[in-house]
Structure formats: C-alpha cells, structure tokens
Amino acid sequence: MKQRYSSMPMYYKFDYAIRNESDEIVDSSAGGEVLSFVEGDGSMIAGLEKAFVGREVGDEFSVTVGPEEAYGWPQRQLIKTISRDMIQTDAEEIKVNMIFQIGSGTDSQVVKVVSVEKDGITVDGNHPLAGIALNFDIQVLEVRQVESDLI
Template identity: 45%
Template sequence: NPLSFITGTGQIIPGLEKELMGMEAGDSANITVEPDDAYGPPREDLLHEIPLSQFPASRDIKPGMKFQAQSPNGPIVIVVKTVEDDTVTVDLNHPLAGQRLHFDVKIVGVREPNAQELATAAGGCSCSTESPDNCGPGCSCG
C-alpha cells in the first residue's frame, strides 16, 4: 500500500526522506538508511527498572514480551529485557534503534499538499472527517 507523507514535517525517518528528495513519479530505488539517520543508536538512558507490581498480575512477565504504553508523543512499545525478583527492566528504545534499514521504493505520485493536509501535518488538526464535532484548536473542518 502506498505511504503518503509531506516532506519536511518529520512524518518519515530523515534518512529516507533525504534519499527520496528529487525523485519523481515512476522512479524506483533501493535505499539503505544508517541508524543515525533513522531511529538512532540504542540509548542506555531508555532502559528503566519498574516494579513487577506495575504489570498485570495475570501475566507471567518474561524477557522479550512487548507492551504498549502512552508517551507524550503517542504510543510506544516497551520491551521487557530482564525480570529479576520484583524488578522488571524494560527498554523504551524504538524497536529499530541501532539497525540499518532497507527500503525498496517506487514513487507513485508527487504533488503539493492542500491546506487541510498542511494543518494536520503541523499538528493543528486532530479531528476526523467522520466526526467534525471532535475538532480541536486549529481545525477548520467543523
């Protein structure tokens, strides 16, 4: 399925966006993006110890398990690294941190964004067209 994005808005990783710039509809490429231009290297400061009691009592927590949590920037995946006594060490790094990424791309279209797309990309609109009564500040659809 095609992925639509607006350049310069941080919607895709910087290394991929840089390689796509200047491409036109019909162009294809195999692109490799190094970790520093993708999700960065794994960071030690994103390893945290959490009391086992913070996890669902019904679950047998084991290394490798994944949980979803909410951050100020949206949902994140938390990976259990170790379980020792009453402490769980979790990794908040992006699952692809430290990895070289490979993309096989084909540009299916290039166009200028419309005003609604620009407002949404800039974070000014978080509503859906199905429910315009949920419009927030900066929205013009309601």
C-alpha cells in the same frame, strides 16, 4: 530525477521493503499498507525523506539509511528496571520480548521486556530498529504538491 522549483512541500506515497544489515526483511508493504508522508511534517525518518527529493511516480530506488538518520543509536537510559505493578497484567504472564505501554498521557512509553526478575522487570524503551543501518527498496506510487491550506 526531476528538479523542483516550487517551495510547496510534496506528498509521497510508496511501496517499500526494509532489510537489516543481515539482508533480512524487517518490514514491508507487501500484502499490507503502503506508506505516505508530506515533506517536512516529521513523520518520516530524515534519511529516507531526503532520498525522495526529486523523485517521480514510477521511480524505483534503493537507499541505505544509517542509524543517525533513522531511529538513532540505542540509549542506555532507556533501559531500566521497573516494578511489576507498572505493567497492568498478571505478573505470571510477563515474558521476555513482550511489548507494553507504561505510564500515561504524555509520559507514556512503549517498552520491550528484556528480563523478568523477582524484584522487577527490565524494559528497553529504545526503538526496535535503533542502532541498525536500514536498506530500503522503494517504488514511488504517487507524488503531488501539497496545497498550502492543507499544511
């Protein structure tokens, strides 16, 4: 790893595979889009962003990121029962594990259907990877300083 002396944020582009605690791949750039981020822009989970500090093009590394520095711990208040009319689809088509967006504007939320009952639908607004330690396998493809006028 290279020591950095500049205070300018860095841009990183990388290939990745993410494995859960059972060593199953839950996401990967194989056959798809690579990821990129600018240090400090808030688009990358904290634990992974820290692991990139000092990395160079061609570096390959693995890092485990706990829930506290990834997607957090599941929160009970994000599991709630809503009325069927909050989901704009035929009530007969709603099934467990379906993903919907409820609300609108800044109050919108992506939720997963947990159960379907006569009196309502129980949905979970937690991130699907909340509460899980994630194992990342990374290959760094591009590293460069971000110009101050682009931040």
